[in-house]
Amino acid sequence: MTQVKKICCIGAGYVGGPTCAVIALKCPHIQVTIVDLNQNRIDAWNSDELPIYEPGLDEVVKEARGRNLFFSTDVDKGIAEADLIFVSVNTPTKKSGIGAGFAADLKFLQLATRRIAEVATSPKIVVEKSTVPCRTADSMRTILEANHRPGVTFDILSNPEFLAEGTAISDLFAPDRVLIGSLQTNSGKAACAALAEVYGNWVPKDRILTVGLWSSELSKLAANAMLAQRISSINALSAVCEATGANIDEVAYAVGKDTRVGAKFLKASVGFGGSCFQKDILNLVYLAESLHLPEVARYWRAVVEMNEYQKERFSRKVVETLFNTITGKKIAILGWAFKKDTGDTRESPSISIANHFLDEKARITIYDPKVTEEQIWLDLTDEGTKSAEPIKPHISIQKSAEEACKDAEAIVVCTEWDEFKTLDWQKIYDNCPRPAFIFDGRLMLDRAALQKIGFKVTTIGTGDGL
Ligand code: NAI
Structure with missing residues (x-):
């Protein structure tokens, strides 16, 4: 099994930054380099004013940065040196063309994948960290195989991120689960085991779930859809409460006491937001x-x-x-x-x-x-x-x-x-x-x-x- 010694994360955003900073903190024996094309963002990661606010993030970065955690705009060097590469770039909703307003815009993901193929001179485990439509790993594989240098091989894993902004660090320290999807081939399973070993440095084994690639990709969309659906459900009921004189907090409390429903994520509000x-x-x-x-x-x-x-x-x-x-x-x-x-x-x-x-x-x-x-x-x-x-x-x-x-x-x-x-x-x-x-x-x-x-x-x- 490959032992991961060097990790590169492409995309120093809300996910790539905290996720890989925590990996660096928990795995001092692994060198973690987070790369991004955005110079301002990288400069901020290297300063005292981090580009994003998350409780506890400053302390994590302070401890690991310069030890085994690095932030850089040298994307090619990061790729070339790493055994394992997280692709954690943005995948916003498409603004024009086919699927505009609905489909994910995968141009950043595809550009990053192409760059990996062009630069890599040794085998790599490529990990989809970004949230992507089901079967995106297939198109990544096609891009990698069509553009790679002779003799270089790639394994693709899906490892969606379930952290919630605002509690990212505590979520990463003690995740409900880490999900890793791989092809069920020998090499796919070995790549999966290598990534599981990285998380195994601090996440209990029974919380590291390994599944097929497509299930992993779809699970992230499914999880967010189900979470948002709870908010829309309680918000729909809030309108009924206003019209009848019932109180939505009391209704949510009563409903949430049913263990099949559960109490979390039943807070009515002005509506959900966030990038996801x-x-x-x-x-x-x-x-x-x-x-x-x-x-x-x-x-x-x-x-x-x-x-x-x-x-x-x-x-x-x-x-x-x-x-x-x-x-x-x-x-x-x-x-x-x-x-x-x-x-x-x-x-x-x-x-x-x-x-x-x-x-x-x-x-x-x-x-x-x-x-x-x-x-x-x-x-x-x-x-x-x-x-x-x-x-x-x-x-x-x-x-x-x-x-x-x-x-x-x-x-x-x-x-x-x-x-x-x-x-x-x-x-x-x-x-x-x-x-x-x-x-x-x-x-x-x-x-x-x-x-x-x-x-x-x-x-x-x-x-x-x-
Ligand atoms: P973000 O926009 O904060 O960060 C993405 C970064 O990738 C940007 O700094 C951008 O400059 C960089 N980038 C784009 N293309 C690049 C390239 N070719 N080479 C190098 N850097 C490149 O996005 P965020 O919020 O971190 O999200 C990333 C992915 O994670 C998305 O797919 C999102 O759906 C998913 N996600 C986000 C969560 C969140 O709470 N924000 C939670 C779970 C998943």
């Missing part, structure tokens, strides 16, 4: 359609549609509650990241909600403890493709929640940052015009305490007046 759920479900929808399974495609598509409905429903509720117009009114948005403990804003519900308020010509103040002002502007201008000028007079970004809420006619909580629970709400109330409205999109605030202060509180999944 929507993208991976749409990918599954596209896969089902390509396989002539329209009923399956329709089923999963509804999960995304329900999420859109929830965001829109929440925005509409704000407008309706503010007497059907928010034109010219100041609205504070608390939280811009798609969830707490991350600075990631990809597909964040805050973006949709802010755009809705902008359409209604409101004035918006925004505060998030971890998202930079620059990122918020990028999000509001479709990554800089739209001019910021028309919206500039309507937006202000503040350095504290108190500042953002000053003089606001409505406060809208979009991200469940812990610090929002302990704000001086009395002081905030004193600085708001009357009536002072709060919309809790995360069911995280003490409704009764806020009402006692004098706020008019609207909570997702709770009937008015309760």
Whole structure:
């Protein structure tokens, strides 16, 4: 069996960075080099200001960096030296061409694969870490075999990542499972064993699952689809609660006590965000359609549609509650990241909600403890493709929640940052015009305490007046 001594990870993003930093920490005998084409990102990984925020990540990087963990833009050198290469590049939803809006855009993955074929002069284990459609390993193999140097062989493994942003380090330290898919050939199984041995340095054996390649690829899409489906299910019920006077937290509690259902991931909210759920479900929808399974495609598509409905429903509720117009009114948005403990804003519900308020010509103040002002502007201008000028007079970004809420006619909580629970709400109330409205999109605030202060509180999944 190959013993892995040197690992290269292509893609120093939210997955490649933390995953391989933890491998380096837990396997001091393995040299880990994380490479990326993005010079700024690599510079940040080599500095004290890491490019992503994750609790515990700084400590991991500090301990391993320079010892057996390296960050570099020299992709070719990383590939050439490694026995095992993780491909952890982005696989966003395609924006144009066949499958636009649904299918995964595999151009980054294919470019990385081609580079491996061109540069490798010794056998490599190539590991799909990116989330990919089922049977992508086949196309990777075809690219590798068509472009490789004589005598160089490749084994391809699928090893999808199940970490959740915000808890990435604890998830990586103690994963529920590590999934490795391989071809069931002798060489496929040997490659699988080599990667399992790497994880075996800290993950108990019974948590390392080995399956076929296609099952592994599909399991990642399936896991994200099922997680997102739970959120859409509870959010659908939150609308029923609002209409009937039932309370969604109580319903979730009662339902979750059934051990067949389980209590986790049953929190109603303004909607799910993040770079993965929507993208991976749409990918599954596209896969089902390509396989002539329209009923399956329709089923999963509804999960995304329900999420859109929830965001829109929440925005509409704000407008309706503010007497059907928010034109010219100041609205504070608390939280811009798609969830707490991350600075990631990809597909964040805050973006949709802010755009809705902008359409209604409101004035918006925004505060998030971890998202930079620059990122918020990028999000509001479709990554800089739209001019910021028309919206500039309507937006202000503040350095504290108190500042953002000053003089606001409505406060809208979009991200469940812990610090929002302990704000001086009395002081905030004193600085708001009357009536002072709060919309809790995360069911995280003490409704009764806020009402006692004098706020008019609207909570997702709770009937008015309760
Ligand atoms: P990301 O966008 O943060 O990072 C990807 C990195 O790959 C970028 O820095 C980019 O510059 C680099 N890259 C692209 N092409 C390259 C090439 N040819 N050579 C070198 N570098 C290249 O993406 P993220 O969030 O890390 O996701 C990566 C994959 O992992 C995606 O497929 C995603 O679906 C999957 N995933 C993401 C999770 C998350 O929580 N973000 C969780 C589990 C899986």
